[in-house]
Amino acid sequence: MAECKHPRVRIVSRDEDSEFVECLECGEVFESSEFRDMTIEETKLKNES
Ligand SMILES: [Zn+2]
Numbered sequence: 332m333a334e335c336k337h338p339r340v341r342i343v344s345r346d347e348d349s350e351f352v353e354c355l356e357c358g359e360v361f362e363s364s365e366f367r368d369m370t371i372e373e374t375k376l377k378n379e380s
Contacts, residue, residue, distance in 0.1 A: 335359070 340352040343360060350363040 337361070 335354060335357040337354040337356060337359065339355040340361075340363075341355060342350060342363070343353045344351045351360055352363045353360045
């Protein structure tokens with residue numbers, strides 16, 4: 332399978348200083364602070380801020 336660029340994510344959990352997102356394509360879970368350094372599509376995050 333090709334490497335997933337995680338084009339679509341949703342927030343799965345959040346606490347004071349970390350937030351976790353799940354890729355809707357491959358199901359992998361990331362800490363969103365790491366993920367922002369990658370090419371995140373920010374639609375979901377923008378909606379919440
Ligand atoms: Zn993915």
